[in-house]
Amino acid sequence: QVQLVESGGGLVQAGGSLRLSCAASGFTFSSYYMCWVRRAPGKGLEWVSSIYSDGSNTYYADSVQGRFTISRDNAKNTLYLQMNSLKSEDTAVYYCAKGLPAVVPTATPYEYDRWGQGTQVTVSS
Secondary structure (H helix, E strand, C coil): CCEEEEECCEEEECCCCEEEEEEEECCCHHHEEEEEEEECCCCCEEEEEEECCCCCCEEECCCCCCCEEEEEECCCCEEEEEECCCCHHHCEEEEEEEEEECCCCCCCCCCCCEECCCEEEEEEC
16 A cells, blocks of 8 residues: 655754655555645645656745755655755645656646655744
């Protein structure tokens, strides 16, 4: 079965950096878009970033563009999110999410169907 296990969250001061990791198993990782989504306190899931199956294309929400970098290592079945210049509004639980198969012609980077248990990121101002 699909398993997504996030790690790397924590407490950081505004302006600081964190690197999140996600270990994936139970599916052919290299064939799927992968995403990061987040849930801030009292809010719904917000899409943050996605990456194409081979890592050749990346996509970002306007709120994180230029500060966050998504990457993947298909040999290790691992997804990453490098977060720099963190702001208090980045405080949320961050989830790694399995996107759609890249071979599906209508697949978009913004869709996902499974996510992990999440890792808490807290940015103090």
